[in-house]
Amino acid sequence: MKEFINYVLQFGNLNKQQTDFILSKAKTLELHKDDYFSEAGKIPRHVGFIIEGIVRFCYYNNRGEEITHSFIDEHNFVSDQQKFEAQMVASEYIQAVTNCKLLIFSKKDWDDIGNTIVGWEAITSLMVKNCLLKTIERRSPLVSEDATTRYLSFIEQFPGLVNRVPLSHVASYLGITQQSLSRIRRNIR
Amino acid sequence: MKEFINYVLQFGNLNKQQTDFILSKAKTLELHKDDYFSEAGKIPRHVGFIIEGIVRFCYYNNRGEEITHSFIDEHNFVSDQQKFEAQMVASEYIQAVTNCKLLIFSKKDWDDIGNTIVGWEAITSLMVKNCLLKTIERRSPLVSEDATTRYLSFIEQFPGLVNRVPLSHVASYLGITQQSLSRIRRNIR
């Protein structure tokens, strides 16, 4: 709980009364490894904040390959934002990579907070922009690097994630086959 | 002028008085091919809207290679947003790929608009989120596709751009060498 408030306070000031109100709307959700937080073809009903665990955003590309588009770990905001906001059918799914503990907010509660707390929209806008920028900063450089460099920068950007995420997911995130990634690991030592 | 207003109205409603006020703050700027709209190591002083022309976002990676991180063309918003907002030194530069005609706003004028028009911040937040999402949608899939597929989806996403942008820039955007791109072009026919 505390963690979520600290996270939010990065993006704007709120008093105790306001943060209490926000937390009064929060529910907790536990996901088992491989459970879905939201699914492709369905409308995302919640946004979340990861207390513990790792999730990934995925989709299937034209060739039917499952692509891991990003990882989100502890103390970060999770949302298929555009689809959640507009309550539209998602094209990506969000899946627990490990067992997870989340704080979640329904669309209604999220809107309630917006209608109650002045400046909440500005805060969430910053949160979302921040998430999007982080995604770009992490993903975009992968396009122009070779596989080994991609893997090394993955380790740098997500220290501590490598050992908790299956190799196949990391490979899919990096845009290489798991055989290549395995080979790269060997060559690095 | 009209185009910019139409663009903005996608993200929220404004009356004539408000749009007039916005336009009263706009200046026009012409850039020659290869001129910089903003430079790495300097603070971005303006945001812009492209009336005519194409610009690209670039940076140099660790190996000293120039990476084209994105292209922006006619009737789109151009801004190194995070750095502009915070008036921080940029790490990327924005360069005209063709001769360009832009509407631009200084930081002060942009803020003036925000202080005058209720809801302007919400509108620009949506604009920025939209730009970031578009960037992710375009760039991210490149990671997991082979060079030919990348090129084909580039053509799809930016129809009409291929013939106005030097091959070397396209190659750099796609994360491949220009020799490879040239070869791919040949094989496609």
Added chain:
DNA sequence: ATCACTTTTTACCAAATGGTAAATGCTTCC
């Protein structure tokens, strides 16, 4: 038209990555 300059195409070989398949290692469940 010619020259100088830049961009694009080719060619050739080396290196990196993918595809297929099998072997090994690691969990989980009984």
Added chain:
DNA sequence: GGAAGCATTTACCATTTGGTAAAAAGTGAT
């Protein structure tokens, strides 16, 4: 503890891409 089911590593070869270099094509200025 053993068997079944995944996950990871290895191996082998085919394919793709990169690096270097040179040729060809395009552009602009005089």
